Amino acid sequence: MVGKTILVTSGKGGVGCSTVAARLAVAFARRGTSTLLVDLAWGNPAQDFLCGLAERTVYDANDVMCSRVDPRRASLPVIAVQNLTLLPGATAFDGVPGDAETIRLFETLRGAFDQDVMILDVPKESVAVLSEFADVTLAVSDFSAASLRATANLKFSKRAHVRVVLNRCPADRDTAKLYPTVREALDLACLPLAAVLFDEPRLTTDDLADAERFKSRPLVDVPCKNLSIRLTGGHAPLLRGLIRGRKRRKTLVRMARRRLENA
Numbered sequence: 001m002v003g004k005t006i007l008v009t010s011g012k013g014g015v016g017c018s019t020v021a022a023r024l025a026v027a028f029a030r031r032g033t034s035t036l037l038v039d040l041a042w043g044n045p046a047q048d049f050l051c052g053l054a055e056r057t058v059y060d061a062n063d064v065m066c067s068r069v070d071p072r073r074a075s076l077p078v079i080a081v082q083n084l085t086l087l088p089g090a091t092a093f094d095g096v097p098g099d100a101e102t103i104r105l106f107e108t109l110r111g112a113f114d115q116d117v118m119i120l121d122v123p124k125e126s127v128a129v130l131s132e133f134a135d136v137t138l139a140v141s142d143f144s145a146a147s148l149r150a151t152a153n154l155k156f157s158k159r160a161h162v163r164v165v166l167n168r169c170p171a172d173r174d175t176a177k178l179y180p181t182v183r184e185a186l187d188l189a190c191l192p193l194a195a196v197l198f199d200e201p202r203l204t205t206d207d208l209a210d211a212e213r214f215k216s217r218p219l220v221d222v223p224c225k226n227l228s229i230r231l232t233g234g235h236a237p238l239l240r241g242l243i244r245g246r247k248r249r250k251t252l253v254r255m256a257r258r259r260l261e262n263a
């Protein structure tokens with residue numbers, strides 16, 4: 001049986017939900033935690049590309065849900081990262097499955113695997129019901145007001161443990177002026193903070209299509225590693241080791257501290 005279960009979702013599309021799920025999964029795996037990444041983004045899977053497994057995918061989450069294949073057989077080890085296994089998402093699917101089917105799939109996966117951590121990239125339609133069963137739910141938002149408001153409108157189970165991941169924090173002063181500060185963003189999202197992730201030019205759309213990228217530059221970085229530590233009850237700073245390059249890092253950390261003031 002799987003140990004800890006973490007849902008990653010977002011109120012609005014394109015804000016980095018799948019990328020955050022992948023980066024977090026890599027961070028756990030790199031710390032030696034056996035990790036299962038599950039892509040439940042029906043009809044819009046991304047994890048097979050992000051993990052460099054697009055060409056190897058045979059079965060997907062839909063095959064598991066329809067009991068066409070054993071979940072373990074449908075999953076693939078991520079070649080570039082030890083301790084990481086992926087259950088790819090379904091490309092062909094008629095709409096998001098109903099609550100009962102979603103819960104059954106979640107329980108099947110939890111029982112079938114023995115990884116320490118299971119991270120699920122989940123559409124917002126499934127999160128209300130699944131957040132009841134998961135240990136932690138992470139709602140990803142960028143710094144746009146639309147995305148932050150959509151985050152505030154997400155529905156969760158009353159017993160859910162929900163945190164927001166503020167993604168794509170502007171990394172230069174001029175851009176930052178156009179967006180809410182971290183404190184304002186938290187007020188708009190109406191959720192406590194899990195992590196602040198900076199806008200990283202290397203995570204671009206073009207790169208996403210290049211599966212080989214994962215092998216040469218795995219999606220791992222200090223903020224995600226620190227988030228993985230905090231999610232398992234440890235202490236790790238919100239801001240440290242953000243960017244390579246001393247001068248750039250110093251400026252960014254100073255700027256981020258100011259933006260994080262009282263957050």
Ligand SMILES: Nc1ncnc2c1ncn2[C@@H]1O[C@H](COP(=O)(O)OP(=O)(O)OP(=O)(O)O)[C@@H](O)[C@H]1O
Nearest residue numbers: 013014015016017018019168198199200203204205
């Ligand atoms: N911190 C970041 N810095 C820069 N670009 C990012 C960052 N996070 C995500 N991106 C980019 O944003 C785009 C959307 O990311 P992603 O596919 O993870 O979003 P999503 O919320 O899962 O979208 P969808 O609604 O399609 O599922 C991708 O091109 C990704 O590379």
Ligand SMILES: [Mg+2]
Nearest residue numbers: 017018041046
């Ligand atoms: Mg996605």
